[in-house]
Amino acid sequence: VETDQLPIDFLKYYQGKLDKLSKWKLAQKVEGKQTLRKFLQDNRKIVESPDGKEKLTTNLFAFEKRYEIMNACSSIKSAANVQKQLSEKRKIKEPIPKKQYTDEQKKQALELRSQGKTWIEVKDITGVPDYVVRHYQKKHEGEERRADSEQAASAGDTRRVVNVVRGFLKLVDNDYLRDLGDIRELADLCQSFNEVVLENNQIVVDQAERLKAEYLETVSEKYCLEADERYALEKVVTFACNCHLEFSINVTSMPASFNQRYHYQIMVNEYLEYNSKAVKDLLEKTAIEAKQQGETIKARRKDSTFHTHPVPEATSEASSMEHIGHWEGPPQEDIDIDEQLLVTIKNGCQDIPVIEIAGATIRGARKRQKDLHSEDRFFYHDLSFTAGKECLWGIITGVIDGHGGGNAEDFVVKHFAPCLKEALEKRCQKGLSQTAIVNSLTIAMVSMNFKYSGQGGATISIILKIGEVIYTANVGDSVTVLLYENGDVVQLSADELLFSDVTCQRITDYGGEVINRPDPDDLLDRLTMIVTDSLQCEKSRNIMLSNLFGDHKCCGVLTGRPAITATNIGQWREAGIMGWLHFTDGVTEVASASDAGRWVIHKLQEKEAGRDAVTSLVRQCSVAKSPDDITAVLCTFG
Incomplete structure (x- = not known):
């Protein structure tokens, strides 16, 4: 071979006759002291035969494959010969007679x-x-x-x-x-x-x-x-x-x-998932509970000095730090404020432009006196996940109120979004459905709860917006509301309260006991709950909730499963929806959910930015001497 173009006759001869192209021939020296194998690999060509009816190539893949098969066949033949020899040796030995059993013995054994x-x-x-x-x-x-x-x-x-x-x-x-x-x-x-x-x-x-x-x-x-x-x-x-x-x-x-x-x-019980009928019944029941609690539950402190303005009539009584007295709260720099400006988010449905998400938190009066750090947190995440063959987007916002000093609030901020994404992608492989979303929110919260092994716990309020629907998942007593331009404040979240028959039955099943069960109309009374264990009691703090994150000492009595609601806001512009607001119990210590919502509506109608409105709310609660940490997150549409 003297040129880089191999002769057609060479190709025609060896194509299809790979057994003749032996390894010995491939090792022969050709042009430039190269082996034939190296030359064929470096000068790989695809050429047509003289009659133009077929294509010939110098590719050695077919040869290599055939050579491997030949080696495998050789190994099989060798193994077969060995087995044949062993078999012949065995025939020389006398066979061991098998023991015979009568049908009567076999029938008796079966019986x-x-x-x-x-x-x-x-x-x-x-x-x-x-x-x-x-x-x-x-x-x-x-x-x-x-x-x-x-x-x-x-x-x-x-x-x-x-x-x-x-x-x-x-x-x-x-x-x-x-x-x-x-x-x-x-x-x-x-x-x-x-x-x-x-x-x-x-x-x-x-x-x-x-x-x-x-x-x-x-x-x-x-x-x-x-x-x-x-x-x-x-x-x-x-x-x-x-x-x-x-x-x-x-x-x-x-x-x-x-x-x-x-x-x-x-x-x-914790990992139980709902079918579609159960999801429908659950959402309807929780929505009724949220509405009743929004109309019933007032500020916990009856001596609260929190004041709000009538909406939208109050135009003469503008601003209002003077209305409630001298500012005695901490300086402005002690307020932790965060905000994010977003472009329109497209979710495959009607676009709902979110123009601002802002949050603010401040220590409560009790912790400021003892110089303790705040255990409240708030967070925001963009969420992307695959449902069927689509890639969907969503928004997650949340407020967390920690207690017990175990950093449960930081654990939730870090782990909730990944847990939710994993749960959604597992349950939405055939497409997006309300059942899949509700089960994903439930299992994400439960799995995160059992991954946490620290002390203390937290209350969590989550909003998940996917397309035109917002889902609230509430564990504890934080509150989520929708804000309307006409001054209406509609509570979306619901607390699982201890006076529920189902809840009391669960606590009893786990060896717990509810003491001083109140009238459902009087939700201000605190309840005492204990876990009994062979007449040994471990008393928990006074509490009126039966679902919390963490607090494993009361595991089973306190469930990690959230109360979930779903609200379609596709017609937000026609309905006059301004956005959503959720806040911890530092707000509800001194103001009802309606009062807090109307305060923010008033600020927004005064053309204040969402950041200023939510900061004003936490300041107002601080001036009203709220003992607990105060945190709020506001999302506005526009």
Whole structure:
């Protein structure tokens, strides 16, 4: 070969005759002391044959593939020869006669097995091993006999399943499985288990329960599980169907026997997901609760000096720091203010232009006197996630009121948005739905709650805006309201209060007790709640809420599941909606939700920026001597 254009005859000869293009020939030296292999690789060409009917190439891929196959065939032939030689050696040996069992013995073994005897007991009585009985049963049912190797594999799998299930019996007494690795080992034994458990993020609980029964029946028949083994397996599957396997639960500061007695029940209830009908009923019920609480709950301090102006008539009584007296709060630089200006956000629906998101927080009077740091936080996140084949966008705003000194508020700010994004993408693989969003908000809050292992806790108020709908998720007593141009303030969030029959029943089920249960019309009374544990009581602080983030010492009595509402604001301009406002209980200590909302409306109608309006609100509450930290976040449309 003397040129970079290989002769057509060379290509025609070796194309399709790769066995003749041996490795020895490829190693021969050609032009420039290169090997033929190197030359062909460096000068790879695709040329047409003289008649123009086919294309020829110098690519060596086909040769290399054929050479690998030839090597593999050679290895197989060598292995076959070795097996043949071994087989011939075995034929020389005398075969071991198999023990014969009569049909009467096999029938007796089947009868004993149906009476609940174990395989060991059956063999002791009849002398017939389990695999012989199973083969006889299948043959009697008209099924073909499986190969001996399959029987051996089945017997091995059976022993492995039984051993794993028996290993769970030590944990079943506590109704809580601590070793998720054992669950995964069991999951590998049956494909239906994988579909039910490992993919449970995609299915609702009622479907999981239906599939769970089918799975238990299949595995019990396949491996002939006894009653205690089936019971253990049922506990495993129930736990897995209702919990996400990626979370390892670590509850601190809880009495040991309380942990053992109630932990499994807590996990099932906390990780429960709603079906579409349950979501519809839940949103309707929570919306009614929010409306009633907005009309009923007033400022907690009856001696509050917080004043507001009538809206929109009050034009003569403008501004109002003078109206309430001398400013005695901290200097302006002690107020932590943040804002973000946004362009129009497109969510695939009618555009709702958010012109400003602003937040402000200030320490309460009690903490200023003791020089303590603020435990309130507020945050804002842009959210993007995939639903079906679409990439959707949303807004998350939130206020957090921490307590107990465990930095729970900082944990929520850091982890909520990632937890929510992960939950949404798992549940929206087939497209966006209200059921998926509600379950995602619930599971994100619950999973974040169990990931937190610090002391103390927090109340959380979240708004998630996707398209034309805003979802509120409330854990605790922070408040979210919609602001209207005509002065209306509509409360969106709802608190789960202890006087609810469902809540009291849950507390009782977990060994708790509600003392001094109030009349629902008098929501100012505080309640005392205790966790009982074998007549040993751990008293919690006086509290009127039954859902909080953290506070694991009251785990189960206090739930981490949020109260969720959904509101369509697609016609915001026609309805006169100015935006939304949410704030912590530092505001509601001295003002009702309606008063706080009307204050901000008045400031906005005076053409003040959202930043100034929300700063004015927290200052006003501080002047009114609110003892708790004061935080508010305002989002305005325009």
